[in-house]
Amino acid sequence: MKVDINNLAGGAMAERINRELAKVAENVMDPNTKAEAVRTVTITLKIKPNEARQMGQTDIEVKSSLAPAKGVPTQFVFDFDKEGKAVMKELNLSNDKNQMAMNDAGDVVDGTGTSPNPKVVGLYK
Structure with a gap:
């Protein structure tokens, strides 16, 4: 056959x-x-x-x-808002003005180095 x-x-x-x-x-x-x-x-x-x-x-x-696409790494920070609800935000220190970080003095600043409007209260404790 x-x-x-x-x-x-x-x-x-x-x-x-x-x-x-x-x-x-x-x-x-x-x-x-x-x-x-x-x-x-x-x-x-x-x-x-x-x-x-x-x-x-x-x-x-x-x-x-097929092989799946590789994962894309990133980081999140977690805290609570004024109402006590859990919140999260991507931590990207690539000069994004909407990202939170700490400056050398220990103050919370956005990606441009400016102190942000306090929206997430837990970050300022």
């Missing part, structure tokens, strides 16, 4: 394998994914024979499993 995989389903299976391999190549070359992550291409042939066992209805499935 010999099945020509290149011509199986009129060449559709080979076409789908190549499409999934192209996705793998794009994923490998994406700098936002982990280089060493394993990528897989899975080919599934489902064959359901008829009662007489003379024919089999066949479904071909080709799928890839």
Whole structure:
């Protein structure tokens, strides 16, 4: 018995394998994914024979499993607002005027070095 995989389903299976391999190549070359992550291409042939066992209805499935995008690191600070509700804000010290930090004197300042309007009371205790 010999099945020509290149011509199986009129060449559709080979076409789908190549499409999934192209996705793998794009994923490998994406700098936002982990280089060493394993990528897989899975080919599934489902064959359901008829009662007489003379024919089999066949479904071909080709799928890839790619590396997910790397996480994007950041930091949050947590405190309570005037009503006692928990709040959080991203801590980004890249001169964002809306970010809280401490200056060399120990005062709370925004990303530009200016003392902020006291909205979060816990930061000023």
